[in-house]
Amino acid sequence: MDLLSNLALGLATAATIQNLAYCFAGVFLGTFIGVLPGVGPLAAVAMLLPVSFYLPPETALVMLAGVYYGAEYGGSVASILLNIPGTPSASVTCIDGYPMAQQGRAGVALFSTAMASMFGALFGVAVMVLLSPKLADFALLFQPAEYFSVMVLGLVAASIVSSSGAVRGLMMVCLGVLLGTVGIDVNSGETRFTGGLPQLRDGISLVVVAMGLFGISEVMVSLRGATQSYAGKGLMGSMFPTAAEWGRSLMPAIRGSLVGSFFGTLPGTGQTVASFVGYAVEKRVNRRRDQFGKGTIEGVVVPESANNAAAQTAFIPTLTLGIPGSTTMALMLGALMIHGITPGPRLISEHPELFWGLVVSFVFGNVFLLILNIPLIGIWVRLLRVPHSYLYPTVIVLICVGVYSISNSIADVWAALAFGAIGYALRLFRFEPAPMLIGFVLGPMMEEYFRRAMLLSRGDPGVFVTRPGSAALLAVAALLLLATVLPWKQWVTRGVSAAPSRGQG
Amino acid sequence: MRQLTSHLGPLIMLAAGLAFAIGAAATLDLGSLRRMGPGAFPLLVGSLLAILALIGLVQNLRHPMEMNRADPMAVLGVTGGVAAFAFFTPLAGVLPATTLAVLATGSVIPGFRWPHRIALALGVAAAVWAIFVLGLNIPFTAVRGL
CATH class of the missing domain: 1.10.287 (Helix Hairpins)
Incomplete structure (x- = not known):
């Protein structure tokens, strides 16, 4: 089948009334939840995951994908208006978005965010369409050793982004992998680390860990600062950028999308890296670099296009390798597996309607996002003026109800509370919980492939470095680690500032 | 220290x-x-x-990395809220538990007046009922004994 007939198949799947309706509902609910400060796409997808169990797989995925990029957009709204990033990736948008809002240009910032998001997303979809089938063919050559090494690379990449340093990030990854071993070992049937609790035999639920680590601990951090509302902050002003700003935004949007598409495909790195690197690159190449950080439109366009391109291309490794590109993708993977579909190199050939339907629905979803948001920007702004003392208790209840509704289990609610406390303690000690969740998701798969690779090599651990594919992946991981250890950053900055600061050491 | x-x-x-x-x-x-x-x-x-x-x-x-400052009241409020939900759902049903959870978490927010806290608690319970029970048909025991 060629590309056109594939896309026609996708259109036939995505353009049913039911799928369009759920796509729209997903985008709307996602934006609504994502606007709430501190609640990112991860929590939004986690909250709506139980709902998707009642839908057919294509519809479920279409809706969750809508929630995902809706929440992503909603997070940017909170960043621009309040300087509170809902997600780490949105924190880059704060740098220029918030100054724009303070200058009374919040409307322009929000409008260009919507445009840049759509541009980046459509760019990412195009990359996905062209690349996925090829990568799937290539991935058929992968053996367990390569799968293991891809995951090592993903985990290393996820941990070195951690703001508290690579060593602490790696510790979090290991802790997550270890938590993933709790429950029955699939190979031997033995239970591990359950402490005799029967509730732990099936392992710890991903939704419980995600809601606890991110939702509950986030509210613990922000709750008591909740007295003020943000009324009056950030005037809307006109929504439309000037003609000059349109012109200045095009190239940054393309560069941002390119960077984003690249980083999205790497397992484990995802949007945060994409938006940071996109911003950093733009700051180097843009002629107006001295305006960055003072509220320039390019500073909003770049991270948003990078972030949304990455959000789409993150589906490439998720669907073709079965390796989630980000924490949110891990939840999507979970949703597919609940429907009995195992993502992997054969997904595209065995479930073409699912894959191509999803691709086409991405296009619809992003268009909906734009149509929905231009008139609704005013409503999101008003939602943010609700005092936070009303929002946080509501968020806590939504988390409780969401966790409870997965399997009507009170034990899950207690477990989420325990993870909330763990997440809070980790933050106190300056550990970042995000790499832990990726470790938790990839851990069980990693162990599986590790043991299988060792079995195939008859117990020779050299297999990971003698197979060229695996060796190359591990070499990249090692280089990434080395880059954080070597003092090249200080070396560069010292080189730059050598002349004036000489004599001070 | x-x-x-x-x-x-x-x-x-x-x-x-x-x-x-x-x-x-x-x-x-x-x-x-x-x-x-x-x-x-x-x-x-x-x-x-x-x-x-x-x-x-x-x-x-x-290079010692300093700890972030803890806020015991916030931890208590959130823990109390989640615990209230987990404790009262089996006893009384989801909606009463929701009301109590909102009150527990809301009670540690300074300057949040009691009439507002109660109004929020009732409002959230109504919203949970509308979304999860009415809208999504999730099989909850909304209020035990009803």
Whole structure:
């Protein structure tokens, strides 16, 4: 089948009334939840995951994908208006978005965010369409050793982004992998680390860990600062950028999308890296670099296009390798597996309607996002003026109800509370919980492939470095680690500032 | 004292790594290199965590990373809210538990007046009923005994 007939198949799947309706509902609910400060796409997808169990797989995925990029957009709204990033990736948008809002240009910032998001997303979809089938063919050559090494690379990449340093990030990854071993070992049937609790035999639920680590601990951090509302902050002003700003935004949007598409495909790195690197690159190449950080439109366009391109291309490794590109993708993977579909190199050939339907629905979803948001920007702004003392208790209840509704289990609610406390303690000690969740998701798969690779090599651990594919992946991981250890950053900055600061050491 | 507490983070990680590694070695079958048992992978990763924690400790001795300040009242409020939900849902149903959870969490927010707290609690319960029971048909016991 060629590309056109594939896309026609996708259109036939995505353009049913039911799928369009759920796509729209997903985008709307996602934006609504994502606007709430501190609640990112991860929590939004986690909250709506139980709902998707009642839908057919294509519809479920279409809706969750809508929630995902809706929440992503909603997070940017909170960043621009309040300087509170809902997600780490949105924190880059704060740098220029918030100054724009303070200058009374919040409307322009929000409008260009919507445009840049759509541009980046459509760019990412195009990359996905062209690349996925090829990568799937290539991935058929992968053996367990390569799968293991891809995951090592993903985990290393996820941990070195951690703001508290690579060593602490790696510790979090290991802790997550270890938590993933709790429950029955699939190979031997033995239970591990359950402490005799029967509730732990099936392992710890991903939704419980995600809601606890991110939702509950986030509210613990922000709750008591909740007295003020943000009324009056950030005037809307006109929504439309000037003609000059349109012109200045095009190239940054393309560069941002390119960077984003690249980083999205790497397992484990995802949007945060994409938006940071996109911003950093733009700051180097843009002629107006001295305006960055003072509220320039390019500073909003770049991270948003990078972030949304990455959000789409993150589906490439998720669907073709079965390796989630980000924490949110891990939840999507979970949703597919609940429907009995195992993502992997054969997904595209065995479930073409699912894959191509999803691709086409991405296009619809992003268009909906734009149509929905231009008139609704005013409503999101008003939602943010609700005092936070009303929002946080509501968020806590939504988390409780969401966790409870997965399997009507009170034990899950207690477990989420325990993870909330763990997440809070980790933050106190300056550990970042995000790499832990990726470790938790990839851990069980990693162990599986590790043991299988060792079995195939008859117990020779050299297999990971003698197979060229695996060796190359591990070499990249090692280089990434080395880059954080070597003092090249200080070396560069010292080189730059050598002349004036000489004599001070 | 601040110096000491800042080392607590890596020390806890060291303890966690050792606990998993020793637990795996002591209670689970390690198997052979070719056919690994259930204990082999946790032993490896647990040891790796312990080693990383030692490196982190050394880093911390050289450049101590200060702890963030804790807010016990916020922790208490959120814990109280979730606990109220978990405790009262089996006894009274989801909606009464929701009301109590909102009140518990809301009660630690300074300057949030009681009439507002009660109004929010009732409003959220109504919204939960509308969305989850009416809209999504999730089989909850909304109010026990009804």
